[in-house]
Amino acid sequence: MAKSTTPGNPAAVRQRGVTMKDVAKHAGVSRTAVSFVLSNRENASISEETRTRINHAVQELGYRPNAGARALASRRSDWYGIVTEIVTAPFAVDIIKGAQDQAWLDRRFLLIAPSDQADAVGPNQGLEDAATEKLLEQRVEGLLYAATFHRGVHVPESANEVPTVLINCFDADGKLPSIVPDERGGGRVAVERLLQAGHERIGVINLDPVIPAAVGRLEGAREALAVAGLELDPELVVSGYATADGGYDAACLILDRYPPKDRPTALFCLNDRMAMGAYDAIKERGLTIPGDIAVIGFDNQELIAAYLRPKLTTVALPFEKMGALGVQTLSALTAGQPIIADQQLVDCPLLERSSV
Amino acid sequence: MAKSTTPGNPAAVRQRGVTMKDVAKHAGVSRTAVSFVLSNRENASISEETRTRINHAVQELGYRPNAGARALASRRSDWYGIVTEIVTAPFAVDIIKGAQDQAWLDRRFLLIAPSDQADAVGPNQGLEDAATEKLLEQRVEGLLYAATFHRGVHVPESANEVPTVLINCFDADGKLPSIVPDERGGGRVAVERLLQAGHERIGVINLDPVIPAAVGRLEGAREALAVAGLELDPELVVSGYATADGGYDAACLILDRYPPKDRPTALFCLNDRMAMGAYDAIKERGLTIPGDIAVIGFDNQELIAAYLRPKLTTVALPFEKMGALGVQTLSALTAGQPIIADQQLVDCPLLERSSV
DNA sequence: CTGGGCATGTGACTTAGGTTACCCGCGTTA
């Protein structure tokens, strides 16, 4: 008697791996014919009858193509690799979602490799390199690099071997195409919204002033003010740590610096965490949002923005869209098509809630 | 003249794919020898000199093994697949992190497939099936299913073809091993902490009472009280929507129901979002945290817990650990080892911050 | 001087499937 590890389990009866050979035998044709039918070759001439016989055999045997073997023989893996620190930082996980959805549409698989470093520059570049190396071993057809916050990065050299696109970051050496948020546009719409609500004296709670996000958003704010014939009062711009505490401290500074009549009537917080702190500072002083002070944030961190009371009006970072666009750009590159621009800006839309 | 797409780029000179054959030729040995050296076979007898010659050739040619071909020939893919809605719900992204880190340690690759459904039960099971199918085509050696919240799920049939482990969920049919948080233990430590701080009259802001999280956490709370000779007052348990607003409403109810002296001195919120709402209700009434009312949460949603003011003491869901344990369990299963238990409970540790 | 053993490798076969060149029989056409 033959041994059976799982008697009575029909899945165990079916051999470990049903191959094309088995299907061919079952259908009484050559393996080549099966291959032609399954890969739906246009110039192959197989009669309708044989075709259905083969398809039946596929069904009956529960044949499942072996993606690895297929990739080997066809020299196309249908895989893209994405290297990201996002796995460690849930903040921008939407990039992955966007990329994966788009990849799924393009019938491609996304291989996600973790990069444990916040910064790809510097001596400890080993980890990205390992991730990139691993991905190339899998013969990915293209590479994506995604960062948790908008900045310049250095990408391992071996990335040059396949088409590569950067998401939410840009190549410090200026060679690779990238997808980044339109920070300036975001800053503009935020301040436009405040102006539209009648606020002319606007305090800004700024991030570290050198990072691209701060530079762009502030520039946008200035543009919006300029259109209204106003200028940004440098005294009303306070930088702080990019945390709730930082926002609290900065808000206190701004709010306490002036007598009530000179006090700004709106705060533009350059991220939602700082807005969270600003809320506390405002409430502590017995002021209401948006009655006494309107607040607008940036980033649209769902957990914060949607749950603050009142809900925070903020500008969203288009992570999902950037992810999708990254894959689209990569598809174009791997297909040999020219890409539109080296750096693509993606809109940061205003999310109207209740704090303005 | 030969055309060159990227003239002057040394990477372009190197042929598209360096294979073992090239390495062998370069080193003046057979392909077999190269294979033996690279796969570090113990029983292979290759002289030290040949070995270094081969390694040199590998370096010089920049040889990179083709993972697909290797998998095909060796019949081992070194891949695990994970099906998860997490890509769409950043909440529990740490499961992926834990799993991926562990997979990396085990020298395995994690293939992440998206499942767009909140619930694997029901007629629309197509998506998980597609994801599972795709993963099996890649010949993953094992499957993981991860859910965003602790619950029972149905897994597609084909998952039975390879070892499978469920993370943060359990098999509604009771056949597959699973890794879930020890909700009861978490509820216990939360209430123990409150008791230790001298609180005896504790309000509970409950979730939907039928979900496993609510059942377990409440049970744990009762246990802790019982040890102290106390009982849970049913009047002090209020269920609400699992949002900040729900928490606010529930907290208002509890706080306003009693005169100040009978009012509970502590609130156990069964998730952090509700705790966020409770904070507002408490502050609105001019009460202080933790002075007048202590608050303890559950879930440790970083963005909330670490940024609330005062920072929220809460019980953490051990996502990362569950992910790692899932992979460990899968490794054991694929190696044919017996597993410890069908359902493994993972501790939910208390995270001491400033709200108690 | 012959055979056994050991150290070093190697040819040939496998894995699962893609691809090309060609075969066979039959009807058309120059």
Place this chain on the structure above:
DNA sequence: TAACGCGGGTAACCTAAGTCACATGCCCAG
């Protein structure tokens, strides 16, 4: 009547590896 085309299909080779049985060559013992 030979050549050609065409529908229908197949043998044989290719992809990039792993693996096993066997082939050298050399030393030493019998």
